[in-house]
Amino acid sequence: MTAPMAADPKAVVFDLDGTLIDSAPDLHLAANLVLRDEGLPEISFEQARSFIGKGAGVLISRVMEAVGLGDDPEEHARLLAKFMTHYEGEPANTLVYPGVVDALARLETMGCAMGLCTNKPGAPTRIALEHFGLDRFFAATATADTLPQRKPDPAPLHHVVRALGAGSALYVGDSEVDAETAQRAGLPFALYTGGYRKTPLAELYHSYTFDHWDELPEIVSRHFARVEA
């Protein structure tokens, strides 16, 4: 007798910044604490928000460009290290988007396997997840330091899907980087419109959109009903 094939779990993978948590105020503050300490002009909240998506290293490159510093690698490494010392504390000004916890709890009761795929480094990711009680939902996580590749390379997303024991997954994110990652991974993508996206919706790859987290469980059940049909 052959063993029955394990059913592919309904897997859903989430982005973090701009999707589950609104971390822009703390990222803005940490960037400005570096600039203040260096005697440099500070950046606006809108600038900081627009620099989020490709991880802390790219954020610091964009900050350096914005204040007229060059792109010297040693200077970049020094400022990035300073930024991380400011950012790695408890997320004092970060909020979970409304409805996130209820939506994740609902997906859990629906039997979804859930994972996280973020360009945020591992240490602040773990601190934020624990701080907001979100860590219990995720059976697999890829952060900026899990693999050599980062989003929009599809490798971290594939890594999380595999770690969940799934062949496919719905990816949920807020930004251009997430849309490109899902597209390159060949996975469906649910775009949260409340995050840090700058590009018009019509120009971005997406399978679903939602403006409020209480809409997501219904999208997920529709999606998997269609996939299983």
Ligand SMILES: O=C(O)COP(=O)(O)O
């Ligand atoms: O920290 C960033 O720049 C991006 O993080 P995210 O991948 O969770 O959106």
Ligand SMILES: [Mg+2]
């Ligand atoms: Mg994001």
